[in-house]
Amino acid sequence: MSASDKSLFTHHEHALDKVDQLCPDCGAKLAIKHGKSGAFLGCTQYPSCQFTRAVVEHERVEAKILPGSECPLCGHELAVKQGRYGMFIGCSNYPECHHIEHETQEVIQNVVCPSCKSGSLQEKTSRFGKKFYSCDAYPKCKFVVNHEPSEGVCEKCQFPLLLKRNMAAGVKYQCADKKCSHMQKSN
Structure with missing residues (x-):
């Protein structure tokens, strides 16, 4: 495989390096597989072992408090958080308060x-x-x-x-x- 072909598989870490890893459930090799949501690592012993893992581990961002901000519902500070659809601003008193700031349309x-x-x-x-x-x-x-x-x-x-x-x-x-x-x- 040429160097340009290998660059197709790089993101945060080299994806080809992960192929040689072993399944933590059964000890078999992991392989890159493709599904409707994209590429993932899966156990080669499927369907007897159904272990899967993302090829690229997404970094989680800790909530960052916005100093001087105030939730209009409960008065706690607002924070920048990461959710399913990306970054958003919400109350730091979650789950007691469910306030989320929305962009004005x-x-x-x-x-x-x-x-x-x-x-x-x-x-x-x-x-x-x-x-x-x-x-x-x-x-x-x-x-x-x-x-x-x-x-x-x-x-x-x-x-x-x-x-x-x-x-x-x-x-x-x-x-x-x-x-x-x-x-x-x-x-």
Whole structure:
């Protein structure tokens, strides 16, 4: 195996070094296996031994207290913590207090939700870092679009919302109704 091939397997530690390790449960060799969640180390005696371990051990970050901060629910200090979906700010008095700081969501001006007609569309970010726009009346209204909404009416089907699209030919507006998806030059 060439040096460039081996570099494909490096992250924090060299993954190939872990293959020669022995299973702590049965003593057999461990092998790199692939599953729906990605690569992992598994016992070669599977299914009689079901030991698995992550190829890359993720570092845990200790909660760091934010001096001068105060939880609005219980008055304890807030801390930066690591959770399932990344870093967040929460109360240091957990589990007695479940307060978590949320980012303020930007409401798109003058854009009313076309589904419930009472909520407004707001910009949000998914856990993967992608922007999307959803109704602020969630969970009652589940309307969501992936492109920036713009006030206007579709010239083909009269749907009351357009999506601003930056195309190679310039800015175009697409009907937000998935059944129509008509493109027009202006709103």
